[in-house]
Amino acid sequence: MALSLMQPQASNDSDLVRETLAGSQLSFQLLVERYQGRLFALARNYSRNAAEVEDIVQDTFLKAFRRLETFQHQSSFSTWLQRIAINTALDLHKRRGRSPVQAVEDPEILSDASPGNFDRRVMAPDARLEQEEIAEVTQQVLEELPDIFRTVLVLREFEDRAYQEIADLLGVSIGTVESRLFRARARFKDALLRLFPEFDPQWNGGESQ
Amino acid sequence: MTKPKCEQAAALVPGYLDGELSEEQAAPLRRHLLACPECRTAAQDLTNLRRWFRDPEPVAVPQGFAARVARAAFSGVEPGQPLPEVAPPEPVAPRRDPMPFLLGMTSVAAGLLFAFSLVLGMAQQPAGEQLVAEPLPEILRDLDELNAAETPPSVPLDARGNGARRGDR
Numbered sequence: 518m519a520l521s522l523m524q525p526q527a528s529n530d531s532d533l534v535r536e537t538l539a540g541s542q543l544s545f546q547l548l549v550e551r552y553q554g555r556l557f558a559l560a561r562n563y564s565r566n567a568a569e570v571e572d573i574v575q576d577t578f579l580k581a582f583r584r585l586e587t588f589q590h591q592s593s594f595s596t597w598l599q600r601i602a603i604n605t606a607l608d609l610h611k612r613r614g615r616s617p618v619q620a621v622e623d624p625e626i627l628s629d630a631s632p633g634n635f636d637r638r639v640m641a642p643d644a645r646l647e648q649e650e651i652a653e654v655t656q657q658v659l660e661e662l663p664d665i666f667r668t669v670l671v672l673r674e675f676e677d678r679a680y681q682e683i684a685d686l687l688g689v690s691i692g693t694v695e696s697r698l699f700r701a702r703a704r705f706k707d708a709l710l711r712l713f714p715e716f717d718p719q720w721n722g723g724e725s726q
Numbered sequence: 727m728t729k730p731k732c733e734q735a736a737a738l739v740p741g742y743l744d745g746e747l748s749e750e751q752a753a754p755l756r757r758h759l760l761a762c763p764e765c766r767t768a769a770q771d772l773t774n775l776r777r778w779f780r781d782p783e784p785v786a787v788p789q790g791f792a793a794r795v796a797r798a799a800f801s802g803v804e805p806g807q808p809l810p811e812v813a814p815p816e817p818v819a820p821r822r823d824p825m826p827f828l829l830g831m832t833s834v835a836a837g838l839l840f841a842f843s844l845v846l847g848m849a850q851q852p853a854g855e856q857l858v859a860e861p862l863p864e865i866l867r868d869l870d871e872l873n874a875a876e877t878p879p880s881v882p883l884d885a886r887g888n889g890a891r892r893g894d895r
């Protein structure tokens with residue numbers, strides 16, 4: 518096989534996977550280049566530490582490399598890789614003990630946001646807030662959420678993924694995505710108003726009524 | 727006092743704002759939102775919530791990341807292990823004549839200055855402008871237009887924490 522004759526730029530993912538399995542380091546590097554931006558963007562929603570984000574992405578690619586034989590070519594490499602990335606990020610969370618332990622992964626069983634939440638309103642971020650300030654608030658609130666809610670919000674709101682794509686990534690039905698998203702938003706609102714009561718339109722500056 | 731129609735509408739609003747509804751589903755919902763201030767408020771609330779998720783800044787992938795990871799993978803580094811240290815990528819060039827080197831550095835500096843001015847230009851845009859200028863999904867604009875047309879301006883967003891004003895009315 519003449520390496521120099523290959524046109525790796527034009528290769529699709531499946532070809533690059535095959536070439537990697539056949540021993541081409543360059544082909545694997547091209548796969549990494551193709552997806553590194555997307556994975557860094559995904560991973561930074563799980564950590565605010567740049568070194569940790571890099572660790573997540575690096576581990577994702579190393580895991581993918583080791584499992585490359587198990588990749589089914591009829592499915593999407595992109596989805597397969599991002600699944601590994603999400604699981605790697607969540608593993609890191611678990612290892613750091615950051616996320617509340619969930620005995621039951623079924624969001625239907627996890628308790629809802631507090632009752633009355635649906636009547637409470639929330640303000641959009643103030644136009645005078647800097648981009649970084651908004652991101653800081655949002656990340657702090659996301660830290661409060663159980664992983665399954667955080668993940669669905671990240672995919673929907675930051676990553677702008679369609680319900681079907683989220684369902685594929687998480688291996689759940691669209692109905693589950695919808696119900697998780699609904700609960701995640703309620704939780705997010707709850708935590709936002711708890712941590713930052715000034716974004717409650719009814720906020721009276723902290724004086725008791 | 728929720729009419730059954732409002733319950734149906736409430737169930738559809740997230741999908742509507744997420745762009746997941748077909749036009750056949752969206753059209754009656756839009757009509758309901760026009761007619762029903764309560765559901766409109768609920769939809770606006772979700773819109774407000776979503777504004778906390780701004781498009782994040784572009785990520786910077788570390789220089790040479792892909793090459794490093796590929797090399798590590800092929801040299802048997804396990805996930806969780808640190809990557810082996812690599813020699814610095816740019817070897818020190820022999821410098822007999824300093825002129826090409828100086829010229830090179832000058833052009834690098836010029837490039838950096840240019841990049842820096844770009845960054846500055848970006849940073850000087852007020853955040854508020856960016857928020858407004860960012861193209862909203864059509865469906866969200868619809869909702870904003872609905873609100874603009876049908877309701878007096880709600881809570882002003884001009885200052886943090888003055889939301890209590892609504893209570894003054």
Ligand SMILES: [Zn+2]
Pocket residue numbers: 731732735758762764765766
């Ligand atoms: Zn209604």
